[in-house]
Amino acid sequence: MIENSQPKTFQPPVPSNGNISLVTKPRLILRTVLGSLGVITVYSLATLDTGNLKLGEAFQSLGVNLKSMFLQPSIGQDTWGVLLRALSTSVALTLLTTLLGAFIAFFIAVFAARNLSPAWLANTIKAVMAFIRSIPTILWVLIYSVVMGLGANAAVVGLTFHSIAYLVKAYSESIEETPQDTIEALKASGVGFWPIIFQAILPSIVPALLSWTFIRFEINFANAVAVGAAAGADDIGYYLFMASGFYFNFHEVGLIVYMLLAIAIALEIISMRLRGHYLKQN
Amino acid sequence: MQRRLRLSFVLGLLILIYMVSVILVNFQTFSSLAQVPAGLIWLFKNFIPNEHTASYLGPILYQLWRTLIISISSTICAALLSLIFAVLGAKTTSPNRGFQLTVRFGASLLRNIPVVAWAMILLFSFKQSDFTGFLALFFMTLGYLTRAFTETIEDLDGEKLQALQAVGANYFQCVFCGVLPEVASSLTSWVLYMIENNLRDATLVGILTGTGIGFLFNHYFKGFRYDAAGLIVLLIAVLVILLELTSTQIRRAIA
Numbered sequence A: 001m002i003e004n005s006q007p008k009t010f011q012p013p014v015p016s017n018g019n020i021s022l023v024t025k026p027r028l029i030l031r032t033v034l035g036s037l038g039v040i041t042v043y044s045l046a047t048l049d050t051g052n053l054k055l056g057e058a059f060q061s062l063g064v065n066l067k068s069m070f071l072q073p074s075i076g077q078d079t080w081g082v083l084l085r086a087l088s089t090s091v092a093l094t095l096l097t098t099l100l101g102a103f104i105a106f107f108i109a110v111f112a113a114r115n116l117s118p119a120w121l122a123n124t125i126k127a128v129m130a131f132i133r134s135i136p137t138i139l140w141v142l143i144y145s146v147v148m149g150l151g152a153n154a155a156v157v158g159l160t161f162h163s164i165a166y167l168v169k170a171y172s173e174s175i176e177e178t179p180q181d182t183i184e185a186l187k188a189s190g191v192g193f194w195p196i197i198f199q200a201i202l203p204s205i206v207p208a209l210l211s212w213t214f215i216r217f218e219i220n221f222a223n224a225v226a227v228g229a230a231a232g233a234d235d236i237g238y239y240l241f242m243a244s245g246f247y248f249n250f251h252e253v254g255l256i257v258y259m260l261l262a263i264a265i266a267l268e269i270i271s272m273r274l275r276g277h278y279l280k281q282n
Numbered sequence B: 001m002q003r004r005l006r007l008s009f010v011l012g013l014l015i016l017i018y019m020v021s022v023i024l025v026n027f028q029t030f031s032s033l034a035q036v037p038a039g040l041i042w043l044f045k046n047f048i049p050n051e052h053t054a055s056y057l058g059p060i061l062y063q064l065w066r067t068l069i070i071s072i073s074s075t076i077c078a079a080l081l082s083l084i085f086a087v088l089g090a091k092t093t094s095p096n097r098g099f100q101l102t103v104r105f106g107a108s109l110l111r112n113i114p115v116v117a118w119a120m121i122l123l124f125s126f127k128q129s130d131f132t133g134f135l136a137l138f139f140m141t142l143g144y145l146t147r148a149f150t151e152t153i154e155d156l157d158g159e160k161l162q163a164l165q166a167v168g169a170n171y172f173q174c175v176f177c178g179v180l181p182e183v184a185s186s187l188t189s190w191v192l193y194m195i196e197n198n199l200r201d202a203t204l205v206g207i208l209t210g211t212g213i214g215f216l217f218n219h220y221f222k223g224f225r226y227d228a229a230g231l232i233v234l235l236i237a238v239l240v241i242l243l244e245l246t247s248t249q250i251r252r253a254i255a
Helices: A025-046 A055-070 A080-112 A119-134 A137-148 A152-176 A180-188 A193-231 A236-245 A250-281 B002-025 B029-046 B051-089 B097-112 B115-126 B130-155 B158-166 B171-209 B212-222 B226-254
Strands: none
Touching: A025 B051, A025 B171, A025 B226, A055 A250, A055 B115, A080 A119, A080 A152, A080 A193, A080 A236, A080 A250, A080 B002, A119 A152, A119 B226, A137 A152, A137 A193, A137 B029, A137 B171, A137 B226, A152 A193, A152 B002, A152 B029, A180 A193, A193 A236, A193 A250, A193 B115, A193 B171, A236 A250, A236 B115, A250 B097, A250 B115, B029 B226, B051 B097, B051 B130, B051 B171, B051 B212, B051 B226, B097 B130, B115 B130, B115 B171, B130 B171, B158 B171, B171 B212, B171 B226, B212 B226
């Protein structure tokens, strides 16, 4: 019988002493960014001006207000007719500014796309749009309300202005995703500028355009309400502002918030359905 | 032919919607659009900061700084909370279906209450303090980020989680060692986007609640000190553009 006098052992090779670090450069940058944001947050919370507020009492009163808003909504001093009319104005304002904005933005986007127009033109348009976009919508509305007077016209122009700047960026980036070869080939075979856009580029980017337009639609609804509250357009935002800022009627605020929620959720469902419907067809 | 018919139908419908909206809003399309150039000229004449404007620079810069750090802190606080909600609510990591539905519904509720309503509700309890603006931005960001984080976690490859479970990792090990490191950079990208967004919204909240840079703008604007108001607009634009450029750089570096 052969016995193994000595069990065979395998010595695994000793790993070299160089540390294998899991921390790569992107990770390091990520940590630095999150760390510095954290520091700013702590600093900001520590120096937050609470205006001699007793936080406990404030949260308690918030609780009471929320309860009277959401559990006991009622109509207050306005009538259903007035509120529903104001709500339809808000929706109309949203539709109007989105449609007008999308229409104008598409034609500007054609000239802002690097693969369709010369670089200097595209860059100039993009820079101007970036500037317009960086100024909040509400400031545009306030600025236009001085020129045109408070009311619907200033609201529409201000909202449309910002929508155009937003959509030009989104649309032109979608257009730029069309392969250069397609455009070159069509140009070489003598197809004109606008036919290229409407026959070749537009059909292929419609889903992207639709989804950006719907995103802007939802933003515009929130903006339309804001404009009513801050710049006095005669829409639901104005009644919201009056009910909470002047009459202190939280039951009515609750009712208006419920109305806004209903519209926002309906918009979300409609846009999801339409997008799904379009994607299925193509 | 059918395609063309459908196209004309859609176009007709859009024009109809436009007409009805114009009537409801009472908007004069052509006379208003004709005023746009005049508006821009007026803007460039009156909103240009002049030699008197420099005296306003101190308070403006201070409020701009406060607004910036409040946008950041409200986003970060909301992000921490939404991370917990997102882990509880995402299909792949949720402990049970009840959590999923609750998180989804709650996020949708928070998101769809307009920031104006938040500002007005909070103003009554928290008065004219920075805290009102902070909370208004916080609640809205919470809604948005919970949804974005949930979707990001759900997009994650489910097989990796299964592999971790197969080697005997428990729930917390799965979440902290499997899910979070994987999604960290896309979550940070969302956080940066929300900071930009909140800086813009902070102006609106400020106008409504009388705090921060929005209040200062409203104050100068209503007092016809257009040069100072113009300086604020200019500085907000510069800050937003700087923030956009920085976050683009960061996004590229951590991708």
